[in-house]
Amino acid sequence: MTAQIISGRDIAQKIIQKELIPRVRMLNKKSVQPKLVVIFLGENSASASYIRQKEKFAAQAGVASEVLKFPESISEEELLVEIKKINADDSIHGVIVQLPLPDHINVDKVISTIDPTKDVDGFSDENNSDLDIRKSLLPPCTPKGIITMLEKSGVNVAEKRVVVMGRSRIVGRPVAEMMLFRGAMVKVLHSKTPPQEAAQALKEAEVLVVAVGKPELVRGEQLSRGVIVIDVGIHRREDGSLCGDVHFESTKKVASLISPVPGGVGPMTVVSLIENTITAAEQTAN
Ligand code: NAP
Numbered sequence: 001m002t003a004q005i006i007s008g009r010d011i012a013q014k015i016i017q018k019e020l021i022p023r024v025r026m027l028n029k030k031s032v033q034p035k036l037v038v039i040f041l042g043e044n045s046a047s048a049s050y051i052r053q054k055e056k057f058a059a060q061a062g063v064a065s066e067v068l069k070f071p072e073s074i075s076e077e078e079l080l081v082e083i084k085k086i087n088a089d090d091s092i093h094g095v096i097v098q099l100p101l102p103d104h105i106n107v108d109k110v111i112s113t114i115d116p117t118k119d120v121d122g123f124s125d126e127n128n129s130d131l132d133i134r135k136s137l138l139p140p141c142t143p144k145g146i147i148t149m150l151e152k153s154g155v156n157v158a159e160k161r162v163v164v165m166g167r168s169r170i171v172g173r174p175v176a177e178m179m180l181f182r183g184a185m186v187k188v189l190h191s192k193t194p195p196q197e198a199a200q201a202l203k204e205a206e207v208l209v210v211a212v213g214k215p216e217l218v219r220g221e222q223l224s225r226g227v228i229v230i231d232v233g234i235h236r237r238e239d240g241s242l243c244g245d246v247h248f249e250s251t252k253k254v255a256s257l258i259s260p261v262p263g264g265v266g267p268m269t270v271v272s273l274i275e276n277t278i279t280a281a282e283q284t285a286n
Helices: 008-031 045-061 076-087 108-112 141-152 171-180 197-202 265-285
Strands: 035-041 063-068 096-099 161-165 185-189 207-210 228-231
Touching: 008 045, 008 141, 008 265, 035 045, 035 265, 045 063, 045 161, 045 265, 076 096, 076 108, 076 207, 096 265, 108 141, 141 228, 141 265, 161 171, 161 197, 171 185, 171 207, 185 197
Parallel strands: 035 063, 035 096, 161 185, 161 207, 207 228
Antiparallel strands: none
């Protein structure tokens, strides 16, 4: 068996062309121009490249974007003042603060200062809880992107054995919750899961989402034939190439579907961010 590749890159482009551009045109007809602001502290090169992709997708969809750069030395108080200015600016519909932040800045404080109706990363308590019930709010982008890429690939997770590796607040936990709402039988593995239990769960998984932040941790030999694998991790090897949390070559021999790194979950996360910005703009227009 050789797995079919789930191209997040292609799915994201189709979403932009078929869904997002028409929604932006409707907003423009109502004289609303959706706008995203990205706050970027310092010079981190990985962050800079993620921001370029966000600007590119925004431009493709017709969403205006602006990057507000500040020195890494900005105080927490000064940063919160900048966020409050954006909260009060009606021409801005979405704002994100590019992570990671320097140690002297409290991430939770920053996120809770962003107006939840403009929190297009979906990190605030208001947006990152009860996922599926309060449909009008803005779900976190990576979990939303994972669910969308499965749905667009014709995968229905209802009644399937779904295993999520990782329980972070921005990926593992919310994606597990979204899967539960869709009727999946969900098992979440984390660093405290006994190895034998983890091995058993991996063997039984019909759908596997891996978000552990460890390069090529999961190998095909640990999985069962036909499994659907979504690889969230992203790592740069010493030679400059990228890899995920899943060992791609061994896994594609047993999986039926697999998302690659790069070109899998990454573009789906970004397109979800742009969609959330449009949704936020639609809410102000209605
Ligand atoms: P994180 O906050 O570091 O969380 C990692 C999670 O993995 C933790 O819950 C940890 O468990 C768990 N874990 C660690 N070792 C494990 C093991 N051997 N077995 C099972 N679980 C294990 O990371 P994150 O923010 O969720 O990100 C995960 C990866 O996805 C990173 O590589 C990140 O760069 C990438 N990412 C990509 C995108 C994208 O758009 N492509 C977006 C977000 C993140 P404990 O809770 O017990 O410590």
